[in-house]
Structure formats: C-alpha cells, structure tokens
Amino acid sequence: MPQAGTSRATMEPAELGLRERKKQRTRRALRMAAIRLVAERGLDGVSVDEIAAAAEVSTRTFFNYFPTKDEAIVGLDPEDIREITEAVSARRADESPLEALREVMLQRAALVAPEQADLWPLRLAIIRRHPHLMAANAASWSSYENALAEAAGRRCGLDPARDPYPAVLVAAVLAVVRTLSVRWQEFPGAPLVEVLGQAFDSLARGLPPPQPHESSRGAAPMTTTDPCTVRPEHEES
Amino acid sequence: MPQAGTSRATMEPAELGLRERKKQRTRRALRMAAIRLVAERGLDGVSVDEIAAAAEVSTRTFFNYFPTKDEAIVGLDPEDIREITEAVSARRADESPLEALREVMLQRAALVAPEQADLWPLRLAIIRRHPHLMAANAASWSSYENALAEAAGRRCGLDPARDPYPAVLVAAVLAVVRTLSVRWQEFPGAPLVEVLGQAFDSLARGLPPPQPHESSRGAAPMTTTDPCTVRPEHEES
DNA sequence: TACAACCTTATAGTCTCTGCATTTATTCAA
DNA sequence: TTGAATAAATGCAGAGACTATAAGGTTGTA
Incomplete structure (x- = not known):
C-alpha cells in the first residue's frame, strides 16, 4: 500500500x-x-x-x-486526480469532510508540482485570455468531482449516488478553489494558500456577509479571523 | 416598474x-x-x-x-442573465447576500420559463448523456458569475475586483445549483426546489457533516429515501 | 423614395477530430 | 537470445466544425 x-x-x-x-x-x-x-x-x-x-x-x-x-492545456492528469483522491481518503477519520478537503487543497496549492511551476502561470494567463477555457477547465475538474464525491461520501458513510451531500460539498469546494486560482493570477497580492485558507474559513461559517468597511488597504482580507458578528441563523445544537 | x-x-x-x-x-x-x-x-x-x-x-x-x-444546447440567453442579475439587485437590502441568492435561485427553479418547460428536461438528459457538456454549461454560467458577483458585491459594499468574497459566494452558490439541477434529473424523487432549499440550508450552516443514521432533524436532511440503482453510464462517442 | 445599417447567405477554404490499416517498439516466456 | 503477443505510433482518407469574404436582402430613417 x-x-x-x-x-x-x-x-x-x-x-x-x-x-x-x-x-x-x-x-x-x-x-x-x-x-x-x-x-x-x-x-x-x-x-x-x-x-x-x-x-x-x-x-x-x-x-x-x-x-x-x-x-x-487545461486538463488534469489522471494521475493527479488519483493522488488527490487518495489524499482525501487518507485524512484522519475524525476530520469533517470539509476540513479534509480543505487541507488537501491547501497542501496541493502549496506545492504546485515542481515541474509545472513555470507552466502554472502560463496556463492561467491563457485561461484569462480565452475565458471559454475556464469551461474546459471546470469540465476536467468535474471528472474528478465524482471521484472526490465518492471519497467524501465514504468518510461520512453516505452513498454519493443517493445522498446529494457529498456532491454538493465537493462542488462548492472545487468552485472556490477554481475561482480563487484564477483570481490569484490577476491580483497576486497575497499568496494563494492564504487566500484559499480564508475562503475555506468563510465557507465553513456559512459564507457570512463581511462588513463593508471602507478598506483602502492593498490586500483586503476575505473576512477577519476573529469572532465576527455572525448574523443569527436558525440553527439547532 | x-x-x-x-x-x-x-x-x-x-x-x-x-x-x-x-x-x-x-x-x-x-x-x-x-x-x-x-x-x-x-x-x-x-x-x-x-x-x-x-x-x-x-x-x-x-x-x-x-x-x-x-x-x-446549454448556453444561457443573455436576457436570462440580465433578469437574474436584476432580481438579485432587487432583493430587500436587509437580506444577506447568500439569502438573496438563495431566494432568486429557488424562484427561478420553481417557475422554469414556460416556453422552455419542455426543453429543460431534454437539456438535462443530453447533458447526462454527454458529460463534457456540463463543462460548456458551467462555462456559460461563469459568464454571468461575473455579473452576479458584481450585484452581490454591491449589496455588501465590496468591490468584487478587490475582495474575493462576492466571487467565492457566487461560485459556491452556482456550483450547488448546477450540481443539483443535474442530479435532480437522475433521481427525480423530491421536487427540485425542495432539494435546492435543503442544500442552501446546508451551505448556510457551513456544510456540516450529516449524521449517517440519526434522523434527528425535523426539517428533512438532504438524505433522500428512494432506493435507486445507479451506474456510471459514460456513453459518449 | 432613397439611403445607411444591419442580417442573411453562398462559396471556398482551414482546422479539428476519427476510423482504419500498417509499422514500430516493449514486454514476456521459452 | 529469440520469437510471439501486446501495445503504441504513424499515415491516410474523410466528415464535420468553424471562418473570411463578398454579394444580396431587410429594416429603420430621412
């Protein structure tokens, strides 16, 4: 093994x-x-x-x-897909599915395979120049949405074919990763890993609306990491 | 008016x-x-x-x-895009961005334009048969991700070019809608609006892991109860 | 009516992608 | 080491997607 x-x-x-x-x-x-x-x-x-x-x-x-x-240009290597899926399955079982995905994605973003380090920016530049490629990109990702969804489903004992939760979770996560990867190229203020981390935090909190402070800082953070004033949401504990 | x-x-x-x-x-x-x-x-x-x-x-x-x-086959009419964006902008200002998007999407899902009522199922059937179209689909959606992100950004006084929040929010929301729209065709158990509503609830709670077996919630969890048999079916070519 | 702007169309050509038969390279077993 | 068995690479022929261009029709306007 x-x-x-x-x-x-x-x-x-x-x-x-x-x-x-x-x-x-x-x-x-x-x-x-x-x-x-x-x-x-x-x-x-x-x-x-x-x-x-x-x-x-x-x-x-x-x-x-x-x-x-x-x-x-934009397709993922089948091997990469296998690696990522395996990484998700290998996370400790006491992590929530969202946490597990978060960690795998952050790790992935952090190391961007060395051989492709120089290709990665070119790729994004191309996508920005030809927006329709973002589609092909998403498509290629969606081919492992399924694989990921299955892995995620296994973690919580759900059959991804029956229960939409894993599919929804993975779709949301990948949408975030994809969106920020593209943006990151355009506004290379903060390192990708940081931006991604903040986005995951926000996602885990239910995407609470951030305060519209007149922020004239160069790099506006996603949300503050301190106990923000989360709007009262119907929740049971 | x-x-x-x-x-x-x-x-x-x-x-x-x-x-x-x-x-x-x-x-x-x-x-x-x-x-x-x-x-x-x-x-x-x-x-x-x-x-x-x-x-x-x-x-x-x-x-x-x-x-x-x-x-x-899968592209959205520019007019529809305009309508949806306007609908988001028109929501009451005290709703959170997520709530506003939720309501617009649910309304949209509920009424599926009359003239296209019969085309909608055909479209989804085609997408299921040719998975790569889901890409073109996503691409087409992404063209109004921007429009939506801008509308969402205005709601919370954020410049979507600076702060990633609106883009992330919209990406997550659309990913969910897209995923469930496709799934809904395969497992037409519950009405789309219901499934979508549950998914939005889950999203608003930060995608908490659902309990595999305890059905403690009064409001139905995302778990369906239909026994369906599923197989991949990647026909294409 | 006449004119300008815009749509449509036919033609002809380039490029993408596939099926099939052939050739070349790699594995594996004797 | 040799000789199948297997898998990949190639060339070729062809269907279909898409575009540039130029010519002809329609519509909006004066």
Missing part, C-alpha cells in the same frame, strides 16, 4: 516499466508544447499540427493522448 | 422593433431545433447543417448566433 503521498511526484517511479514511462514523457511533452506555444501566439494562432511537431510526435498521436486541444 | 420579475418572459415586448424580435425568434428556433434533434439522435448524430435546416436558416447564420454547437 502506498504511503499516502506527501512527496513522490517528481521522480518517475522506476518500477513502472519503460513503456509506461515513455507515455508519461510524451504526455508531458505534448502538454508543455501546447501551453508554451499557445501562451505565445494565442489559442487560434497554434494548430494541433504545430503542437505535435513541437513535441516530436505525429498529429494523430496527439489525439491519442488528448481528445481536444483545450484538454491539452 | 419591473415588479421583481415573476411574469414577463412569454410576451415579446412590442417596443423592441421588428428586427430585434426577429432575432429573438431565430435564436429560439435554433436552440429548440438543436435540443430536440440532439435529444433524439445524440450529439454526434446531428450536424450543424441539420440544425440550421430545421430552423430554416443557413448554416452560416447558425454561427452568427452561437459560437459553438454546444452553446446552442
């Missing part, structure tokens, strides 16, 4: 066999070529032919790896 | 000028043709040519109205 990964990720597991490793390399090469070229010349300024050429494979091979040009 | 739009929607405002009305009709005809045909024969069983033919316009004209075949 694999150690519920904190590291791993950079090294190519030697046990994987030559064929598998080659595939990973090809996929990465294609993605890098796609992102680099598109960041440079715009989405319509680059054809799949050129991307494939840059990665030194045939055009047809490109489509063996990605169903769409868009996916090559 | 707009009356916080409960009606309107079916009548074509006569003041709009012939040209404008014609455009609306064409757009609607194209959308209806697209949804009907695709629901019948599947996404790849219908070409844009056929859709245009069914709506009695040229293929080129189709692309004057929709940038994409997908958009014709």
Whole structure:
C-alpha cells in the first residue's frame, strides 16, 4: 500500500516499466508544447499540427493522448486526480469532510508540482485570455468531482449516488478553489494558500456577509479571523 | 416598474422593433431545433447543417448566433442573465447576500420559463448523456458569475475586483445549483426546489457533516429515501 | 423614395477530430 | 537470445466544425 503521498511526484517511479514511462514523457511533452506555444501566439494562432511537431510526435498521436486541444492545456492528469483522491481518503477519520478537503487543497496549492511551476502561470494567463477555457477547465475538474464525491461520501458513510451531500460539498469546494486560482493570477497580492485558507474559513461559517468597511488597504482580507458578528441563523445544537 | 420579475418572459415586448424580435425568434428556433434533434439522435448524430435546416436558416447564420454547437444546447440567453442579475439587485437590502441568492435561485427553479418547460428536461438528459457538456454549461454560467458577483458585491459594499468574497459566494452558490439541477434529473424523487432549499440550508450552516443514521432533524436532511440503482453510464462517442 | 445599417447567405477554404490499416517498439516466456 | 503477443505510433482518407469574404436582402430613417 502506498504511503499516502506527501512527496513522490517528481521522480518517475522506476518500477513502472519503460513503456509506461515513455507515455508519461510524451504526455508531458505534448502538454508543455501546447501551453508554451499557445501562451505565445494565442489559442487560434497554434494548430494541433504545430503542437505535435513541437513535441516530436505525429498529429494523430496527439489525439491519442488528448481528445481536444483545450484538454491539452487545461486538463488534469489522471494521475493527479488519483493522488488527490487518495489524499482525501487518507485524512484522519475524525476530520469533517470539509476540513479534509480543505487541507488537501491547501497542501496541493502549496506545492504546485515542481515541474509545472513555470507552466502554472502560463496556463492561467491563457485561461484569462480565452475565458471559454475556464469551461474546459471546470469540465476536467468535474471528472474528478465524482471521484472526490465518492471519497467524501465514504468518510461520512453516505452513498454519493443517493445522498446529494457529498456532491454538493465537493462542488462548492472545487468552485472556490477554481475561482480563487484564477483570481490569484490577476491580483497576486497575497499568496494563494492564504487566500484559499480564508475562503475555506468563510465557507465553513456559512459564507457570512463581511462588513463593508471602507478598506483602502492593498490586500483586503476575505473576512477577519476573529469572532465576527455572525448574523443569527436558525440553527439547532 | 419591473415588479421583481415573476411574469414577463412569454410576451415579446412590442417596443423592441421588428428586427430585434426577429432575432429573438431565430435564436429560439435554433436552440429548440438543436435540443430536440440532439435529444433524439445524440450529439454526434446531428450536424450543424441539420440544425440550421430545421430552423430554416443557413448554416452560416447558425454561427452568427452561437459560437459553438454546444452553446446552442446549454448556453444561457443573455436576457436570462440580465433578469437574474436584476432580481438579485432587487432583493430587500436587509437580506444577506447568500439569502438573496438563495431566494432568486429557488424562484427561478420553481417557475422554469414556460416556453422552455419542455426543453429543460431534454437539456438535462443530453447533458447526462454527454458529460463534457456540463463543462460548456458551467462555462456559460461563469459568464454571468461575473455579473452576479458584481450585484452581490454591491449589496455588501465590496468591490468584487478587490475582495474575493462576492466571487467565492457566487461560485459556491452556482456550483450547488448546477450540481443539483443535474442530479435532480437522475433521481427525480423530491421536487427540485425542495432539494435546492435543503442544500442552501446546508451551505448556510457551513456544510456540516450529516449524521449517517440519526434522523434527528425535523426539517428533512438532504438524505433522500428512494432506493435507486445507479451506474456510471459514460456513453459518449 | 432613397439611403445607411444591419442580417442573411453562398462559396471556398482551414482546422479539428476519427476510423482504419500498417509499422514500430516493449514486454514476456521459452 | 529469440520469437510471439501486446501495445503504441504513424499515415491516410474523410466528415464535420468553424471562418473570411463578398454579394444580396431587410429594416429603420430621412
């Protein structure tokens, strides 16, 4: 059983066999070529032919790896999905589902895989330039919404097919992560992890309205972390 | 006086000028043709040519109205966006942003514009059959995430460009609505409005983990009681 | 009526993406 | 080491999505 990964990720597991490793390399090469070229010349300024050429494979091979040009740019690696899902399942059982997701997402945001460190900003720049990619992005995420929802459901003993709670929880969490990831690029004031953390706090409190203080500070915090005046909500204890 | 739009929607405002009305009709005809045909024969069983033919316009004209075949099926009318945004702005000022959004979304879910009443289920059926459309769907929604975020921001006196709160709030809310709308088609046990209402309650409480077996709450938890069998069903292609 | 602005349309072409048959590379077992 | 068995990469042919352009119709206006 694999150690519920904190590291791993950079090294190519030697046990994987030559064929598998080659595939990973090809996929990465294609993605890098796609992102680099598109960041440079715009989405319509680059054809799949050129991307494939840059990665030194045939055009047809490109489509063996990605169903769409868009996916090559914004899609998540299936491996990443597996990692994240596993990480959620591996969290201590006494955490609430929201807490577990929070921690995994924050960790993830903190380490942004080293090889992709330089690609990440390019990706976001591209998305900002071509908003419709945010869709493809969301779509790609939604493909692991299901996986995550299942993991989340298991934590609280719910069948995600029956009870909407896990799906709702995951949808809300991923929406927050996605939104802030994109914003973060535009207003790189505070580190992403911080902004995300505050957003999660807010979410955990039921998204209470923040006070409209005339804040002329450069980086307006999401909400204060002290006992704010939460509006009276119907709650039972 | 707009009356916080409960009606309107079916009548074509006569003041709009012939040209404008014609455009609306064409757009609607194209959308209806697209949804009907695709629901019948599947996404790849219908070409844009056929859709245009069914709506009695040229293929080129189709692309004057929709940038994409997908958009014709899942995209929102700009007019709807305007209506929803206005409805949010029109809510009483003493409601919290979350409450305001909640009410608007519930109202919207309750009345599903009359002309589209029959199209709505078809749309969802199509999305379920072609999961990647959920992306286009989300994308289209995201185009009014901004509008909504701005309206939400105004309510609490925040500049949505500076403070992430409105964006986060809206993203979470729309994620929930989208998720449940899709699920609702698969498990049509409880009325959508009810399921949505429960989800909003949960959101307002900070997404607390539900108890697997104790049904201590009078107000029904999100747990459904229908025994449904489910399988993934990723048809596509 | 005449004019300007805007829609629609046909044509022709580029690009995306798929199916299929062939070739090349990798694994595995003898 | 060799020889299948297996899987991936490639080239090719083709359908369909989408666009640029130019020409022809409609609508709003003077």
